[in-house]
């Protein structure tokens with residue numbers, strides 16, 4: 001029997017590669033996207049799927065909009081009753097330190113990365129429970145393992161969705177449903193480009209901190225970022241998990257951080273991350289900070 005999978009954020013990046021791969025593997029793919037026409041065009045171009053293919057459907061979904069979530073859930077129920085797999089892939093990132101990232105950006109990130117997936121899941125769960133089998137997959141990141149510098153809002157949203165997924169897994173296991181958290185490493189998509197907004201003031205008190213993070217980040221991405229197709233293959237394997245909860249890492253950098261965070265004391269992990277991100281040591285920026293404060297006062 002053909003199994004069905006809903007993938008959010010299937011218009012590009014990891015979602016597009018995953019939707020294409022699973023379609024090629026014989027799944028019935030429901031690609032949830034903000035721009036259905038453009039996204040489906042991309043998907044058909046990659047997969048060679050014909051228009052009106054019964055195994056590839058695009059549905060409109062904006063995770064920051066409750067009405068859109070409710071409509072998308074209804075459309076899915078009409079199509080397949082309950083999906084066999086629901087992948088929470090869509091996500092937003094933002095660069096900028098905790099002090100400088102505006103509250104509007106925090107709200108936008110949490111709406112897309114946490115509240116939207118929670119609401120979408122709530123809308124689909126009754127049907128999934130009634131079916132008595134199925135899996136929910138959460139695409140998390142290294143920021144969900146440890147708070148990363150320069151992306152505090154993003155890290156906080158990924159940490160929050162991981163904790164939600166763990167709670168959910170306990171509750172839905174008695175209904176035959178499971179959860180997999182994918183701790184995702186670095187993959188070449190638009191999330192790593194200037195498409196992602198940067199709220200940091202690069203001439204302000206954190207300038208040297210951002211400088212370190214950006215140069216370390218650039219070097220790392222140039223050397224290590226993997227292809228979205230590699231992520232798609234890992235997702236296809238994760239779908240076959242049958243434990244009530246599984247946490248998998250995707251990519252060597254994610255595995256490195258994940259196991260380091262499990263094995264080493266927190267302060268050691270903090271120091272290793274700070275060094276890798278080229279963050280100056282304690283008191284190194286005291287003068288810069290004092291200068292900024294006195295400059296503000298005058």
Ligand SMILES: NC(=O)c1ccc[n+]([C@@H]2O[C@H](COP(=O)([O-])OP(=O)(O)OC[C@H]3O[C@@H](n4cnc5c(N)ncnc54)[C@H](OP(=O)(O)O)[C@@H]3O)[C@@H](O)[C@H]2O)c1
Nearest residue numbers: 009011013014034062063090091141184186187189190191
């Ligand atoms: N690439 C990496 O290195 C990496 C690392 C760790 C984790 N991840 C995670 O992997 C997932 C996919 O990221 P990506 O790398 O593929 O990024 P991407 O290329 O920027 O794609 C992000 C996707 O999310 C969708 N999206 C954004 N806001 C949305 C909203 N309000 N409602 C519905 N969809 C929305 C986008 O749709 P539009 O086309 O409409 O904008 C797009 O399809 C994210 O959860 C991200 O945090 C990525």
